[in-house]
Amino acid sequence: xxxxxxxxxxxxxxxxxxxxxxxxxxxxxxxxxxxxxxxxxxxxxxxxxxxxxxxxxxxxxxxxxxxxxxxxxxxxxxxxxxxxxxxxxxxxxxxxxxxxxxxxxxxxxxxxxxxxxxxxxxxxxxxxxxxxxxxxxxxxxxxxxxxxxxxxxxxxxxxxxxxxxxxxxxxxxxxxxxxxxxxxxxxxxxxxxxxxxxxxxxxxxxxxxxxxxxxxxxxxxxxxxxxxxxxxxxxxxxxxxxxxxxxxxxxxxxxxxxxxxxxxxxxxxxxxxxxxxxxxxxxxxxxxxxxxxxxxxxxxxxxxxxxxxxxx
Amino acid sequence: xxxxxxxxxxxxxxxxxxxxxxxxxxxxxxxxxxxxxxxxxxxxxxxxxxxxxxxxxxxxxxxxxxxxxxxxxxxxxxxxxxxxxxxxxxxxxxxxxxxxxxxxxxxxxxxxxxxxxxxxxxxxxxxxxxxxxxxxxxxxxxxxxxxxxxxxxxxxxxxxxxxxxxxxxxxxxxxxxxxxxxxxxxxxxxxxxxxxxxxxxxxxxxxxxxxxxxxxxxxxxxxxxxxxxxxxxxxxxxxxxxxxxxxxxxxxxxxxxxxxxxxxxxxxxxxxxxxxx
Numbered sequence: 266x267x268x269x270x271x272x273x274x275x276x277x278x279x280x281x282x283x284x285x286x287x288x289x290x291x292x293x294x295x296x297x298x299x300x301x302x303x304x305x306x307x308x309x310x311x312x313x314x315x316x317x318x319x320x321x322x323x324x325x326x327x328x329x330x331x332x333x334x335x336x337x338x339x340x341x342x343x344x345x346x347x348x349x350x351x352x353x354x355x356x357x358x359x360x361x362x363x364x365x366x367x368x369x370x371x372x373x374x375x376x377x378x379x380x381x382x383x384x385x386x387x388x389x390x391x392x393x394x395x396x397x398x399x400x401x402x403x404x405x406x407x408x409x410x411x412x413x414x415x416x417x418x419x420x421x422x423x424x425x426x427x428x429x430x431x432x433x434x435x436x437x438x439x440x441x442x443x444x445x446x447x448x449x450x451x452x453x454x455x456x457x458x459x460x461x462x463x464x465x466x467x468x469x470x471x472x473x474x475x476x477x478x479x480x481x482x483x484x485x486x487x488x489x490x491x492x493x494x495x496x497x498x499x500x501x502x503x504x505x506x507x508x509x510x511x512x513x514x515x516x517x518x519x520x521x522x523x524x525x526x527x528x529x530x531x532x533x534x535x536x537x538x539x540x541x542x543x544x545x546x547x548x549x550x551x552x553x554x555x556x557x558x559x560x561x562x563x564x565x566x567x568x569x570x571x572x573x574x575x576x577x
Numbered sequence: 578x579x580x581x582x583x584x585x586x587x588x589x590x591x592x593x594x595x596x597x598x599x600x601x602x603x604x605x606x607x608x609x610x611x612x613x614x615x616x617x618x619x620x621x622x623x624x625x626x627x628x629x630x631x632x633x634x635x636x637x638x639x640x641x642x643x644x645x646x647x648x649x650x651x652x653x654x655x656x657x658x659x660x661x662x663x664x665x666x667x668x669x670x671x672x673x674x675x676x677x678x679x680x681x682x683x684x685x686x687x688x689x690x691x692x693x694x695x696x697x698x699x700x701x702x703x704x705x706x707x708x709x710x711x712x713x714x715x716x717x718x719x720x721x722x723x724x725x726x727x728x729x730x731x732x733x734x735x736x737x738x739x740x741x742x743x744x745x746x747x748x749x750x751x752x753x754x755x756x757x758x759x760x761x762x763x764x765x766x767x768x769x770x771x772x773x774x775x776x777x778x779x780x781x782x783x784x785x786x787x788x789x790x791x792x793x794x795x796x797x798x799x800x801x802x803x804x805x806x807x808x809x810x811x812x813x814x815x816x817x818x819x820x821x822x823x824x825x826x827x828x829x830x831x832x833x834x835x836x837x838x839x840x841x842x843x844x845x846x847x848x849x850x851x852x853x854x
Contacts, residue, residue: 276677279756283671284683286664290725294702295690301701312704359597365590375840376598379605382836384785386804387828390811391608394818394825402607405622434604494694497787505811530696530788538792543700554697561692565685 299554306547316544323544327552331545333520333535337527340425341493344528348429349488353481356439361473363440364447374444381437385497392431393418393505418506421525428499428526439484446480447473486564493556499526529553612823619819633823640813642798643824646806649794653716653802654783660723661730661779662772668726669734670760674746684735690728695788703792714797719789729782730775737771738764773842777835784832803828 281288306323310316327334359377366373380388395403396417404414417427450473458468474481500519507521519535520527529549537546611619612633614626637643671677672684706718741764749759765772787804794800801809807828814820 276675280671280675280677283667283675283756285667286724287668287683287687287726287731290664290722291686291690294722294725295698298698298701298705302698305700312708362590362593362597365586366594367587368591373594373598377601379833379836380601382781382832383829384804384832386785386787386807387825390807390821390825391604394611394822395604395607397818400620400622400818402611402622402624405624434601490692494696496694496696497785501787501808504808508815530694533696533699534788534791537700537703543704546700550697550700553694557693557697558689561689564692565688 302547302550302554305544306551308544310543311541312543313541319544323542323548327545327548331532331536333524333527333532334549336520336524337529337532340499340525340527341495341529343425344428344492344495345489347425348432349485349492351429352432352436352439352488353484355433356436356484357443357477357481359436359440360443360447363444377440378437381435383435386501388431388435389498389501390505392427392434393502396427396430397506418502418526419522421523424502424506424522424525428502431498431502442480442484443477446477450476483564486560490557490560490564493528493553493560494530495528496530499528500531502526529556608822609826611818612820612826614819616817616819619817630819633819634827637810637820637823637827640810640824642801642806643810645799646801646803649716649800650784650802650804653719653786653790654780657720657723657783658776658779660720661727662776664724664726665730665734665775666765666772667760669731669738670764672731673735673738674743674764684732687728687731687735691732699788699792706793713793715800716790716794716802718793719783719786723779727779730779733775733778734768734771737768737774741767770842773839777839777842780835781832 305316307318307320308316309319309322363370363374363377383391395401398404398414398416398419401417403417407414415423415426417423454472454476455468458472463471503519503521503526504517507517517539519531530553532549533546533553536542536549607624610625613629613631614623614633615628615630618627672680672687702718703713707713710718712718745763745767746759749763754762785804786802790800790802790805794802794805798806807824810824811821
């Protein structure tokens, strides 16, 4: 009786059984809430009175009247252009440096990597202290050296550069990825280039870069995705710099100073959990969804992309 | 001539290395130094403590709530890791080794989920947990979903499992093992480094998570985690940078200790997340 059909059905059941945790998780914790988010984006809902249809009102509110939306998007653009670029360049630089270090490599690598592990809240708290204009060691040192010291997280012009500095401190993830890529570049190509009399810069430009360009691309795209989801660090930096004490009844208007640290995920929190405007919160959530998906698609379309290992 | 050039290069490279090492370590050093200052000195611009106040750490532990945050964080990170690993392994195995229609689609959906921030679905999820199940004020809304697989863990494990040659699986099947036995007896022992990496990432994720506890636990201080509580600690001691920095050190230290014990698995995992290719 073990016909092909029975065998087929049995293997389908087996596959379903192995996939079942995720099938349930995907439906209940992803597909259903995603559809629900679309639904709520067209409803007026404050969590107390039953939701009512409001057409595109939430959408026009977010794009035309919500004062935090465009500043958050502008900040994201700044962070993508400056912070992501700096992180990729610095990550590549540190990766290169670690491949050249011949003495104490392990110690250097561990020291370079450690900051990446610092929990975001703790790391931001540490930088809020290090960069505070009153007693912070960084400004003490800068002023001691006669260099004009900025107010960092307390100054709208310097809060994002301070966040970028924090992001450069935690470069460990990119360092490891670039290091692995650099060690994979075939040695013969360097030897051939050297025989041809190529300078160090030429070897980097014509041998290293072409070999690691897929990894650079990967770092840029994942960097953009991470930046659109940037939440904890700008939020904590703003809260600590503003001196708002967390607790019952305090309302923190995010983005201190002057909306300069606002990012899109903070708007979902602000609209949903501070203003109780769930409909508008869902609109921002969908903007975040669309942007993340667009860049994820870019990542997956890349030749030999994320999925290749072991696939034929 | 060559020797002199290589010596010069050695000096240049290692000087840069030392400079970079200072950039990466000085923030830790200043944080630790400040955490050991007396209350009055912490208000000054001094860099090095006059007296070494190790008692500051005791004062942090004595702060009401701090031990509760520790317990909650250990529960969230520990139980969460176990749930995630156990529920993600069979899924990753099926995606790596079974042939079925929709496999590539499933994999693409896993990657899409992995790339989405929690904020995208948080409104309906919050309404579900808080209004329908009345579970807000606890960490259960964060822990329960972990029993149903985590996209990043599934993806990472799947990447690892595809590198295990099919011959081992076929041999087990020829010996009469069912798929579950093959997975438990043959595949898992070979996949230990991958499982370790996933467990570490998940542990760190939960330890570091701020948004989840902010949404679900904030209304009940008895359910706060360290990452969430640290901020209120700062609020309560707003000018006492010494105590805030001591608390910060106590939040960072476990992660760094775990890293030193499991460095190899961790770095292996980071390389696995991306990108060979």
